[in-house]
Amino acid sequence: xxxxxIPLLFAQIATPDDLVREAARLQRNYEFLSYGLTVAWLxxxxxxxxxxxxxxxxxxxxxxxxxxxxDRQKS
Amino acid sequence: MNEKSGWGDYVLYVLGxxxxxxxxxxxxxxARLPNEVQQGAIFKIIFFHVPVAxxxxxxxxxxxxxxxxxxxxxxxxxxxxxVAVTEVGLAFLAANLVTGSIWGxxxxxxxxxxxxxxxxxxxxxxxxxxxxxxxxxxxxxxQRATFAAVxxxxxxxxxxxxxxxxxxxxxxxxxxxxxGGGSIPHEWFAIAGWNLLAMVLxxxxxxxxxxxxxxxxxxxxxxxxxxxxx
Numbered sequence: 001x002x003x004x005x006i007p008l009l010f011a012q013i014a015t016p017d018d019l020v021r022e023a024a025r026l027q028r029n030y031e032f033l034s035y036g037l038t039v040a041w042l043x044x045x046x047x048x049x050x051x052x053x054x055x056x057x058x059x060x061x062x063x064x065x066x067x068x069x070x071d072r073q074k075s
Numbered sequence: 076m077n078e079k080s081g082w083g084d085y086v087l088y089v090l091g092x093x094x095x096x097x098x099x100x101x102x103x104x105x106a107r108l109p110n111e112v113q114q115g116a117i118f119k120i121i122f123f124h125v126p127v128a129x130x131x132x133x134x135x136x137x138x139x140x141x142x143x144x145x146x147x148x149x150x151x152x153x154x155x156x157x158v159a160v161t162e163v164g165l166a167f168l169a170a171n172l173v174t175g176s177i178w179g180x181x182x183x184x185x186x187x188x189x190x191x192x193x194x195x196x197x198x199x200x201x202x203x204x205x206x207x208x209x210x211x212x213x214x215x216x217x218q219r220a221t222f223a224a225v226x227x228x229x230x231x232x233x234x235x236x237x238x239x240x241x242x243x244x245x246x247x248x249x250x251x252x253x254x255g256g257g258s259i260p261h262e263w264f265a266i267a268g269w270n271l272l273a274m275v276l277x278x279x280x281x282x283x284x285x286x287x288x289x290x291x292x293x294x295x296x297x298x299x300x301x302x303x304x305x
Contacts, residue, residue: 029115029181036120036177040127040170044277047166051284058291065298072305 083283090280097273104266117181120174125253126271128171128196130278132234134164135203137282139231142224151293154220157227158210159285161203163278168200175248183247191240192248199237202230216296 101122111118141157144150175193176186187193206226213219241248252259253267 026110026115029110029117032177032181033116033120036117036174037123039177040123040174043170043173044166047163048281051281051288054288055284055291058288058295062291062295062298065295065302069298069302069305072302 083287087280087283090276094273094277094280097269097276101266101270101273108263108266114182117178120178121252122267122270124171124174124178125267126274127167127174129271130274131164131168131171132238133275134160134167134278134282135199135231135234138164138203138227139234142227145220145224149217151216151220154224155286155289155293156282157224158207159282159289160278161206161227162285163281165200165203165207166281167274167278168196168203172196172200179247188247190246190248191244192237192246195233195237195240199230199233202233203227206230216293 105119105122108119110116137160138157141153141160145153145157172193175196179188180186206223209226210219210223213222240246241250253264
């Protein structure tokens with residue numbers, strides 16, 4: 001695996017066209033990296049939100065059923 | 076809230092904070108790393124792609140153990156663990172498939188390749204999604220847990236195929252970069268290791284929360300039966 005800094009990469013490029021192409025490639029790389037990380041984190045965050053909503057629903061239903069059972073026992 | 080649950084909450088919050096601290100540090104370190112010369116910045120996606128994959132495979136292994144233990148003991152605690160860890164593993168595997176697809180679009184020029192690694196990983200996702208669908212289809216709790224445990228054990232057959240597919244067949248997916256003879260710089264191993272720890276801890280916290288939801292669901296079912304009987 002070879003690592004290279006961006007200035008070093010630009011220094012090896014021969015023509016202005018190469019420079020433009022390389023800049024576009026880097027830009028595209030960063031864009032796709034950000035898409036990838038955003039989508040992946042979004043999946044996990046949506047799942048967490050789904051869990052939070054399910055927890056709230058369960059708590060609400062348990063509380064209402066307990067209240068109903070207490071009422072029935074009293075009456 | 077009882078004392079046990081209070082301590083459990085405390086441990087989960089602490090683990091959650093630890094995950095956030097590790098991830099914040101890792102994101103900072105990864106952002107400062109130089110680009111890989113052939114692939115450029117997109118290569119950095121590996122620090123997410125690989126840890127979520129390992130976490131998903133780890134979740135599948137835990138689901139297998141929990142399912143076997145349910146069939147042996149018939150304790151619903153293991154069934155709750157199996158469903159919780161399967162659901163969490165499915166979310167991690169989805170993140171792995173999506174990051175891999177986006178990475179492939181840049182490096183291979185295509186979103187997807189029907190090679191052994193990618194196909195077996197997709198089949199793995201479908202098998203565990205089917206596990207969750209199967210649970211919704213069966214009403215009776217013992218029958219549901221038994222069918223689900225058997226399906227989970229069957230689904231695990233695909234996990235070694237996913238892991239070793241790149242060794243067994245020629246695939247478009249590359250050979251392992253970490254822990255597989257790749258020539259990656261030594262310090263990158265540490266970053267990947269920390270990210271893996273963060274993902275496993277995150278998965279653990281999610282699973283613990285999900286197990287509690289299963290407990291709450293059982294309590295709710297029991298209350299419904301009582302209300303119905305009255």
